[in-house]
Amino acid sequence: MAFAIGLRFYRIAVRRKGEKDPLEIGPGSEPCDFIDYVSDFVDRRNNPTSETDAQRTWFFEPVATQSIRTVHGYISYGTHGFESQLKDVKTKKSKYNRLSTDLEEIPLYFQFWVPSNAEYALVAFQSFQGRSCVSFIQSAMVLDFQQRYPDYSISFRVMAPASAISDVAPVKAVTFVKPRRYGDPADRPWKGKTMDEVEYELTVRSKRRGGMLSTFKDLEKMFPPNPDGVVVFDGVEYEGAKADVKIGNKRRTIGVFGAGGDAGLIDITDTVKTARNGHPSFDSIAAEVDSLMETFFDGIKT
Structure with a gap:
């Protein structure tokens, strides 16, 4: 998605x-x-x-x-x-x-x-x-x-967001998006519906409070993408994956794997205020970009 x-x-x-x-x-x-x-x-x-x-x-x-x-x-x-x-x-x-x-x-x-x-x-x-x-x-x-x-x-x-993230930054959750195949047709979500009619994601999350799945540096070792650019988890191929990780002073969701256009994208859907027209308010998205600009620039300097 x-x-x-x-x-x-x-x-x-x-x-x-x-x-x-x-x-x-x-x-x-x-x-x-x-x-x-x-x-x-x-x-x-x-x-x-x-x-x-x-x-x-x-x-x-x-x-x-x-x-x-x-x-x-x-x-x-x-x-x-x-x-x-x-x-x-x-x-x-x-x-x-x-x-x-x-x-x-x-x-x-x-x-x-x-x-x-x-x-x-x-x-x-x-x-x-x-x-x-x-x-x-x-x-x-x-x-x-x-x-x-x-x-x-x-x-x-x-x-790449990786340039603004510490190698030891804790990853709290990984969400796999757009499954490409299933081992058993009965496993398809919402029987009778085709995959273009429903959205399907699988999230793996740290259960313990304060715990983590891995550090950002070790994330790819846990879920290595295959040569086709997709990532495999529990025998199922997904077109991409996004991780909940700290960038600067905030936890954010970023696209980390996959052949789709979301790889490398920073998701700010839940961190900006939405105006009545359904789009982010100007002040809230400008503030998010200001913060991230500083973080990325510091990454270049170091």
Whole structure:
């Protein structure tokens, strides 16, 4: 099951073409102070950018911030190209037939942070129920930077949560998601239902108060993924697994194994406040990202 509200972090490096080492990105750096470029890029991308082949659109809606060297706000992300029937969740009565030409837009939080004295900028992108437009934004930004500064390039590198977690951090629970097969058809949950009609997870949890399943470092030894990218537990293959582990000062759920897109994603579904529209409130998700940014940056420095 895809995380309802997830975060993925990346670090961005600026390099002179043909050179391996990243450049400083703060004030007085070449070819620019990177925060100035980021601010300009976000301001210029304020009209829908259509990804025709993928039937997607996106644009930035920045929000003013008092944080130093930070640009954040929403990415308005839209999908179209398919029909669906919208019903009232309580009465089940049809309210609207969505057409393939209708555009559905959702707000996804983003934050760029460019420290003054560092070789990397950090960026966080939110996903919502598995939906994200990270690849589109990365491609657009890489191309735009190259066109503006032909002798330089930028690169994005995903930051694994492991870089922000102590090796000895206790793992309290591991949840296996999306089983791929069963030894006995009778073991299928909810007889008569196919797997695309139900959600199925298996959680292994430490029973003793204060106990743990393992340290984070030893987690993969307990549940090693096989060559297909899936993880096996008790004879059943699962497409992924997520762990309850401490990151910074909070316990969080992160995707740790599997071939699915949830691997490396930090689940914040239960740690943010939800607004009436069903999406996280701006202040609560911004606070979560601020905290995690510091933790990830400390991981880079060490």
